[in-house]
Amino acid sequence: MADAKPPDLLREKQGFKLGRAVRSELDKKCGVHQSIQAVSKLLADLPGKVPGADEKVFLSEALDCHKVRAYRACIVMTWNLAFDHLLNWILKDPVRLAAFNAAIARRYPKRTGVGITNYDDFADEFKESEIIEVCNTAQTVNGNIIKILKEKLVKRNIAAHPSSVIVVQSQADDVVTDLINNVVLALT
Numbered sequence: 001m002a003d004a005k006p007p008d009l010l011r012e013k014q015g016f017k018l019g020r021a022v023r024s025e026l027d028k029k030c031g032v033h034q035s036i037q038a039v040s041k042l043l044a045d046l047p048g049k050v051p052g053a054d055e056k057v058f059l060s061e062a063l064d065c066h067k068v069r070a071y072r073a074c075i076v077m078t079w080n081l082a083f084d085h086l087l088n089w090i091l092k093d094p095v096r097l098a099a100f101n102a103a104i105a106r107r108y109p110k111r112t113g114v115g116i117t118n119y120d121d122f123a124d125e126f127k128e129s130e131i132i133e134v135c136n137t138a139q140t141v142n143g144n145i146i147k148i149l150k151e152k153l154v155k156r157n158i159a160a161h162p163s164s165v166i167v168v169q170s171q172a173d174d175v176v177t178d179l180i181n182n183v184v185l186a187l188t
Helices: 020-030 034-044 053-067 071-092 094-107 119-125 128-138 143-160 169-184
Strands: 009-012 015-018
Touching: 053 071, 053 169, 071 094, 071 119, 071 128, 071 143, 071 169, 094 128, 128 143, 143 169
Parallel strands: none
Antiparallel strands: 009 015
C-alpha cells in the first residue's frame, strides 16, 4: 500500500497513516466522526451571526481548515475570529470603550495618555495578552471569559509557532467550541 502510486499509506515517525484519497473514500463509506460534524455545524451556522466582513473571512478560513483537518491553522483562525470580535465589541459601545480606556492607566500606569479610538489603535498600543488584561481591569467582560481568552491565547501561540507539539482534532474542537460559544456568541 505504501508503494502504490499515489500511496495509500504514508510513512511517519510513529509508523504509517492513510493517504488523503483513502481517508476520503472511508469517510464516504463510514461517515464523518460526530465531533467533526458538531464543530463543522457550529462554524457553518455562524455566518448570519457575525457582523463584520473580517469576521466572516476568519470564520470561512477556520471552517475550511477544520474540514481539511488543518487543526493548527483552525486554532489560529478561530482565535483571529474571536479576538477580532472582542475588539469590535469593545469599539461598538461608547460606554465599554470609555471603561476600557479608563482601565489602561490603572492596569499599565506608565501608559497614561494612551487611548483607543479606532481598531488599529489596539495593535499599535498593545499585545493581545495586554488587551485581555485591560478588559479584566475594566471588567468589560466577566472573569470566566477572561480565563477562556487567556487559556486559548496560550493554545493559539502553541499552534501558531513552530514546535514539536502535536495538535489533534480534539484540541481544535475545544478551542473552536469555547471561543465561538463563550466569546463570539456571548459578546453581542
